[in-house]
Amino acid sequence: xxxxxxxxxxxxxxxxxxxxxxxxxxxxxxxxxxxxxxxxxxxxxxxxxxxxxxxxxxxxxxxxxxxxxxxxxxxxxxxxxxxxxxxxxxxxxxxxxxxxxxxxxxxxxxxxxxxxxxxxxxxxxxxxxxxxxxxxxxxxxxxxxxxxxxxxxxxxxxxxxxxxxxxxxxxxxxxxxxxxxxxxxxxxxxxxxxxxxxxxxxxxxxxxxxxxxxxxxxxxxxxxxxxxxxxxxxxxxxxxxxxxxxxxxxxxxxxxxxxxxxxxxxxxxxxxxxxxxxxxxxxxxxxxxxxxxxxxxxxxxxxxxxxxxxx
Amino acid sequence: xxxxxxxxxxxxxxxxxxxxxxxxxxxxxxxxxxxxxxxxxxxxxxxxxxxxxxxxxxxxxxxxxxxxxxxxxxxxxxxxxxxxxxxxxxxxxxxxxxxxxxxxxxxxxxxxxxxxxxxxxxxxxxxxxxxxxxxxxxxxxxxxxxxxxxxxxxxxxxxxxxxxxxxxxxxxxxxxxxxxxxxxxxxxxxxxxxxxxxxxxxxxxxxxxxxxxxxxxxxxxxxxxxxxxxxxxxxxxxxxxxxxxxxxxxxxxxxxxxxxxxxxxxxxxxxxxxxxxxxxxxxxxxxxxxxxxxxxxxxxxxxxxxxxxxxxxxxxxxxxxxxxxxxxxxxxxxxxxxxxxxxxxxxxxxxxxxxxxxxxxxxxxxxxxxxxxxxxxxxxxxxxxxxxxxxxxxxxxxxxxxxxxxxxxxxxxxxxxxxxxxxxxxxxxxxxxxxxxxxxxxxxxxxxxxxxxxxxxxxxxxxxxxxxxxxxxxxxxxxxxxxxxxxxxxxxxxxxxxxxxxxxxxxxxxxxxxxxxxxxxxxxxxxxxxxxxxxxxxxxxxxxxxxxxxxxxxxxxxxx
Numbered sequence: 001x002x003x004x005x006x007x008x009x010x011x012x013x014x015x016x017x018x019x020x021x022x023x024x025x026x027x028x029x030x031x032x033x034x035x036x037x038x039x040x041x042x043x044x045x046x047x048x049x050x051x052x053x054x055x056x057x058x059x060x061x062x063x064x065x066x067x068x069x070x071x072x073x074x075x076x077x078x079x080x081x082x083x084x085x086x087x088x089x090x091x092x093x094x095x096x097x098x099x100x101x102x103x104x105x106x107x108x109x110x111x112x113x114x115x116x117x118x119x120x121x122x123x124x125x126x127x128x129x130x131x132x133x134x135x136x137x138x139x140x141x142x143x144x145x146x147x148x149x150x151x152x153x154x155x156x157x158x159x160x161x162x163x164x165x166x167x168x169x170x171x172x173x174x175x176x177x178x179x180x181x182x183x184x185x186x187x188x189x190x191x192x193x194x195x196x197x198x199x200x201x202x203x204x205x206x207x208x209x210x211x212x213x214x215x216x217x218x219x220x221x222x223x224x225x226x227x228x229x230x231x232x233x234x235x236x237x238x239x240x241x242x243x244x245x246x247x248x249x250x251x252x253x254x255x256x257x258x259x260x261x262x263x264x265x266x267x268x269x270x271x272x273x274x275x276x277x278x279x280x281x282x283x284x285x286x287x288x289x290x291x292x293x294x295x296x297x298x299x300x301x302x303x304x305x306x307x308x309x310x311x
Numbered sequence: 312x313x314x315x316x317x318x319x320x321x322x323x324x325x326x327x328x329x330x331x332x333x334x335x336x337x338x339x340x341x342x343x344x345x346x347x348x349x350x351x352x353x354x355x356x357x358x359x360x361x362x363x364x365x366x367x368x369x370x371x372x373x374x375x376x377x378x379x380x381x382x383x384x385x386x387x388x389x390x391x392x393x394x395x396x397x398x399x400x401x402x403x404x405x406x407x408x409x410x411x412x413x414x415x416x417x418x419x420x421x422x423x424x425x426x427x428x429x430x431x432x433x434x435x436x437x438x439x440x441x442x443x444x445x446x447x448x449x450x451x452x453x454x455x456x457x458x459x460x461x462x463x464x465x466x467x468x469x470x471x472x473x474x475x476x477x478x479x480x481x482x483x484x485x486x487x488x489x490x491x492x493x494x495x496x497x498x499x500x501x502x503x504x505x506x507x508x509x510x511x512x513x514x515x516x517x518x519x520x521x522x523x524x525x526x527x528x529x530x531x532x533x534x535x536x537x538x539x540x541x542x543x544x545x546x547x548x549x550x551x552x553x554x555x556x557x558x559x560x561x562x563x564x565x566x567x568x569x570x571x572x573x574x575x576x577x578x579x580x581x582x583x584x585x586x587x588x589x590x591x592x593x594x595x596x597x598x599x600x601x602x603x604x605x606x607x608x609x610x611x612x613x614x615x616x617x618x619x620x621x622x623x624x625x626x627x628x629x630x631x632x633x634x635x636x637x638x639x640x641x642x643x644x645x646x647x648x649x650x651x652x653x654x655x656x657x658x659x660x661x662x663x664x665x666x667x668x669x670x671x672x673x674x675x676x677x678x679x680x681x682x683x684x685x686x687x688x689x690x691x692x693x694x695x696x697x698x699x700x701x702x703x704x705x706x707x708x709x710x711x712x713x714x715x716x717x718x719x720x721x722x723x724x725x726x727x728x729x730x731x732x733x734x735x736x737x738x739x740x741x742x743x744x745x746x747x748x749x750x751x752x753x754x755x756x757x758x759x760x761x762x763x764x765x766x767x768x769x770x771x772x773x774x775x776x777x778x779x780x781x782x783x784x785x786x787x788x789x790x791x792x793x794x795x796x797x798x799x800x801x802x803x804x805x806x807x808x809x810x811x812x813x814x815x816x817x818x819x820x821x822x823x824x825x826x827x828x829x830x831x832x833x834x835x836x837x838x839x840x841x842x843x844x845x846x847x848x849x850x851x852x853x854x855x856x857x858x859x860x861x862x863x864x865x866x867x868x869x870x871x
Contacts, residue, residue: 030747030748031747031748031751031752032747032748032750032751033747033750033751035461036747036750037376037384037385038384038385038769039750039766039767039768039769039788040768040788041755041787041788042461042787043463043464043467043787044477045456045463045464045473045476045477046459046460046461046463046464046476048477048479049456049457049458049459049463049476050459052456052459052479053457053459054459078535081376082374082376082377083376083377083379083382083535084377084379084382084535084536084538085535085556086535089556090556093556094556094557149588152589152592153592156592156596157592157595157596160596166593166596166598167589167592167593167596167598168584168589168592168593168598169558169582169593169598170558171558171559254585254586254589255586255588255589256589257558257582257583257584257585257586257589257593259555259556259557259558259583263557263585270745270746270747271747272747
């Protein structure tokens with residue numbers, strides 16, 4: 001297992017170099033000027049000073065080399081647009097907020113989605129099953145911004161006096177409830193359907209029948225054998241999902257005015273803030289790689305058969 | 312591993328989740344009127360005396376990109392800066408410069424030397440006195456090529472500033488160029504500025520936030536981080552007490568400020584809600600007292616609430632015309648006349664903007680002289696005359712491409728204008744681009760594919776020159792290919808004219824060249840901007856935005 005992890009970590013290096021190169025090239029391909037944020041033209045001397053200050057006057061391979069060197073030493077460079085702040089500042093200040101929001105949403109999705117899927121599977125074809133699946137379909141189909149808007153409208157505006165929930169912001173625990181639910185509803189629906197599907201399949205397996213036949217209590221069979229084997233697809237989906245969910249949701253952060261990192265993914269591209277775009281892409285790449293690694297390790301724990309193939 | 316399923320808990324969760332969805336589904340039918348009653352409840356309050364608690368919560372709208380006076384180049388940063396710093400001069404209600412940190416100011420006989428005399432009681436929040444040296448240092452810092460300030464060009468009217476800003480450390484002696492720049496602290500209290508030519512608007516310009524002083528020891532000690540709440544040293548009526556990026560900026564009354572007795576507000580909590588709809592919801596829930604940046608489709612509803620407030624702005628929304636592709640001036644005049652400005656404002660833009668009959672916006676000092684009852688560009692448009700003019704065009708260009716950027720609202724206006732031009736027999740194709748791409752695409756140098764393009768211009772300082780110089784041949788903001796020596800000569804002459812009335816008259820002649828009966832029409836002005844916002848009635852009487860979209864918080868009082 002250890003060699004496996006080390007080898008996988010080693011392979012992240014070329015992947016990240018490639019991610020940097022591609023992002024770097026793509027950002028340079030789209031037109032735009034990070035130093036012109038309004039309709040006002042930038043005088044030539046000012047433009048030159050800025051390009052010199054941020055090394056944009058150097059050839060591209062030098063800029064790339066500087067950048068890679070920066071990433072290696074965890075120096076993601078200064079923002080070209082938000083003057084006086086570095087990409088490190090932005091990541092360090094806003095990423096934890098997105099992680100927090102993402103984790104709450106993920107937890108909400110797990111603790112509601114998995115039981116919901118189990119209930120539906122165990123009471124197959126009952127009203128409970130249909131209800132749960134209807135709910136899950138709705139959760140899956142309704143876009144998060146609509147859910148967010150409805151949550152704010154009812155729980156903060158209409159019933160605000162009763163619930164005491166604010167419309168937006170991130171300064172107290174009350175602020176964190178609605179955005180977590182809004183962000184978690186989609187993944188919850190996904191989990192519920194995944195669990196239901198695999199659980200129905202697992203319940204038909206021979207070993208379940210054998211376990212029942214040798215007199216094990218139904219609850220114990222479900223709890224020990226069925227659930228464990230049904231969780232594999234959930235883990236497969238959950239890893240990358242967690243990666244994306246903690247790197248921030250632009251729309252949820254915007255609607256709830258959450259100072260997370262999600263909105264920087266959009267604003268930085270719009271503003272052509274090259275260094276912020278690069279820094280965030282590298283961050284996202286690292287997280288997805290790590291999330292996939294964790295999934296692979298979890299597979300090994302849940303399913304011993306996959307262990308030998310990898311070590 | 313043993314996993315027991317807590318059935319009861321599961322059931323509870325399911326019920327809770329279903330309740331959520333049920334709530335979500337029932338919402339659509341009563342959405343509209345519920346919001347209406349919400350905003351109506353505020354009317355019962357009577358405007359009364361001063362409230363005991365002089366704290367307000369405002370929405371700054373966005374994270375200010377920088378609170379360094381040298382680097383800030385947007386409205387939010389400017390608004391915060393002008394309340395935590397003390398400018399040499401302030402603009403009064405009529406936009407005339409009045410003394411602030413400077414006790415007095417004086418322009419020499421020939422108009423090229425301006426001397427500011429600083430007050431004796433100026434202090435930084437750490438106790439240091441504010442001196443003329445602080446201003447000299449700050450201005451030179453902003454112009455320095457190392458800082459890379461957008462607004463360095465604001466200083467180009469000062470002797471040597473442009474040379475210093477354009478200096479390349481590899482080739483030139485930057486220190487020598489810095490010393491040659493014409494800003495000089497004669498003593499602690501006297502700041503002398505040498506201008507390249509007489510610039511009657513320079514005093515007004517000094518009210519701009521880029522002319523604020525910064526505290527050198529703080530800048531030296533903290534570098535890029537000197538503007539963080541923990542480090543910053545300021546000299547204005549308010550102090551920056553908290554800055555959580557992208558979340559909140561709180562400013563608190565500076566009790567040691569020279570005129571603190573006149574300041575009523577004790578604290579301004581500032582949030583940064585960039586989404587207009589979210590901000591309106593926060594306002595309606597009573598979480599914030601003031602918010603701007605209202606979503607256009609909400610304005611018709613909000614307009615009827617007592618909290619809605621609207622102010623004229625110093626900005627012009629216009630279409631530029633490529634005079635190399637639409638060559639016949641009569642066609643350009645016809646296109647200008649055909650635009651139904653007022654009905655576009657009433658039905659599309661909807662924020663009570665003012666129809667633009669010229670390029671210099673209303674509210675600009677001397678407006679009456681600059682744009683006297685423009686007869687040529689009527690607010691409602693004149694389709695008959697437009698058609699008559701179009702008939703006279705020998706080789707009309709009937710197939711044009713109209714470029715706009717893809718921000719909300721522009722397309723609707725373009726479609727309205729497209730329909731008007733269709734009546735003239737002109738088929739226009741509307742093409743949209745993302746903003747940054749759009750700016751690069753338009754140039755200058757002007758793009759050959761563009762026949763007509765949309766842009767806006769917001770004034771930096773209060774003189775019509777800031778608008779009219781856009782259409783000179785060498786202007787970096789002129790993407791129309793328009794170049795008229797007569798026009799350039801007039802603008803050049805106006806630059807050197809100190810007497811306000813005489814200068815306004817020259818501006819009037821320049822407007823006439825562009826938009827008069829025989830005007831060249833390289834630009835089709837559409838409307839003058841307005842600023843709209845929601846203000847709780849407790850601050851409504853005193854919360855006033857000026858033409859430059861600035862709020863002077865020293866004048867705000869919370870009433871009962």
